[in-house]
Amino acid sequence: MNKFIICIAFACTAIFSPPLCAQQKILLPEARFKTGNDLSWKEKDLNDSQWTTIRTDRIWENQGFSSYDGYAWYRIHFYLPSSLIEKSYLKDSICFNLSKIDDADETYLNGTLIGKTGSFPESSSGYQSYYDVLRNYKISVKNSALKWDQENVLAIRVYDGSSSGGIYEGTPYISNIDLIDYVTLQQSAVKNNYTVTLKNSSHVFVKGRLTIKVLDTEQENDKTIKEISENINLQAFGQKTNTLNIPVNKRACLMASFVESHTGKVKELEIATPYILTPSSPATPKINGAKVFGVRPQSPFLFRIPATGKKPLHYAISNLPAGLSLDEETGIITGSLSESGDYKMKFIVTNSLGKAERDFTVKVGDLLATTPPMGWNSWNCWGLSVTEDKVKSSAQSLLDKGLADHGWTYINIDDSWENGERASSGDILANEKFPDMKALGDWLHQKGLRFGIYSSPGTKTCGNYLGSYQHEKQDASTYANWGVDYLKYDWCSYGDVFAQENDNSTSAYMKPYQVMEKALRDQKRDIVYSLCQYGMKDVWEWSAAVDGNCWRTTGDITDTWQSLKSIGFNQDKLYPFAKPGHWNDPDMLIVGRVGWGDNLHPTHLTPDEQYTHISLWSLLSSPLLIGCDISGMDDFTLSLLTNDEVIGVNQDPLGKQAKRLLEKGDWQVWAKELEDGSYAVGIFNLGDKTDTTEINWSELGLPAATNVRDLWRQKELNVKGNLFRTKVASHGVTLVKLER
Incomplete structure (x- = not known):
């Protein structure tokens, strides 16, 4: 019996359908694996006995091939019994369901090409990634490549352009194509109205029984709160729809099943519907976010008091130190402080309904990021397609949707802002997508937001844009002139420099980050320093020594349970290294609409997995950087990111990481x-x-x-x-x- 768990977006319409493959399966849980690119590896009789055996339901980075990008091959040996099609109503085709493959693939059966998705770098169309597409390759039972009642070999050539690679998100399998496979159960949602559509995509009449249930799953025992059960007769290419309203304030499960009459085979759909636990903010004033903030002496000071309540709000500060000034209408504090020390003050926020007060401490000294940075980064959303307009849209939405009122403050531009060439002076330039970086920084600062940027210690960034190699002082100076408050510094092509130097010592890994550290220190501006080198050489042990305020502990995260689980729950040994000013970073958030490019999609995490994601990252004292398009953020995602008690765990001044x-x-x-x-x-x-x-x-x-x-x-x-x-x-x- 096939069971499809589908993750949906809350406040937008989304339609999902299960893969076109039936229920009699030959599972393919393991493969022989080798990195490289030799087309002879597709042949059936190749001796692959010395290849590595890996699982086929997870990326290769999680199986001993960390940080590997490029070509690799999977070879799967299986026996194909003719009994596979004996119990089928239709007996003409079989399907090779290979789950998803990151990024592009060619699939061969006994040396014969049977399917291809995406394209490789050497192809006429160039490299094209289809990492998020299910691979379902259908062939006739009479195809000469099939060896019935014999051993067969499925050889899959994969190219991974960056980040995670290989087969993932489900165990591949082979099945017959039957009548039930032309029947789909689809779901669409507009807010809390869910429509289930049963569709027949075949040219023959289909009949069976459809059952739809809604379960309240919050109680000790699940309780059915709605149910529909009816006999269905679907004409060729016909469909039947049912719409149900499901409460948003409790955890519920929508289940649908269709039993096809001829064979008794079943198509099922199960959806854990988004449910909002975070209570609405009160109309009376409430002060949120961090209780402490670090700044160096004489550096520009910028802090926006995060507060909720019925607008307009009025802001005041008791014991505001000389050198700082407050805009009483916006709550934005600016200025500078010359002397080191702890400056204790009290925030006061009032409106027509009441008043809120909260103690706050400014620590003037050598420590930045006294609590984990909170904000937005463009990468998980827009990837290399980021533009100034998209950045401004998310920044304005951070304010308009009230996220800034809960402490979200950084707006960080990731890769692809850089021009193709430097100025004649050697200064880094922004490309046409970002016509005036200083004006953008000023615009953000006027709104009380902070400005982040991206570079690499190598000659090129991961997106093949200009890096900072041998221009570190100039770039740091340029960033400071633009008003940058945060630098993500990504290893990328520095690997080429590293290889040439042929030094595998800890000092060699520290070297590029020390160079930029000194350049940043020379600026008359605080720039939070985020090291991105994927945890190499136990970066958590030495990052603080190069002024690292946070450091990536893993490779890139993707919006799958396997990625979230393998990254988040493997941070347990790193808790001794987290403290105020220095944070382990298991990567950015993957809630909301993500896509790493122009084609955004709702996260593939279920609602429960998203609650786990935000809860675990808060316990880990991780930087919290939203990775979705904020302008299109739905109510469910907004509720995940505006729960002040959960955020308070992340921003707790003690600064410990969970054990x-x-x-x-x-x-x-x-x-x-x-x-x-x-x-x-x-x-x-x-x-x-x-x-x-x-x-x-x-x-x-x-x-x-x-x-x-x-x-x-x-x-x-x-x-x-x-x-x-x-x-x-x-x-x-x-x-x-x-x-x-």
């Missing part, structure tokens, strides 16, 4: 000590089924709670003592605070 206290089967428990002596605790279910667990706090070394608070729902659970019982969705989380 993993339990790893047992599919369960993990992570706990982070907070400034007030309480603990934020994430209880994660990494399994494929919703389940209930009971946690004994004392067995994990945690204090008995005087109260347990649900951080996503922002409510007390009235649970005390050592025992805590919770139901957690598949790939989901319960995030609580143990108050003492």
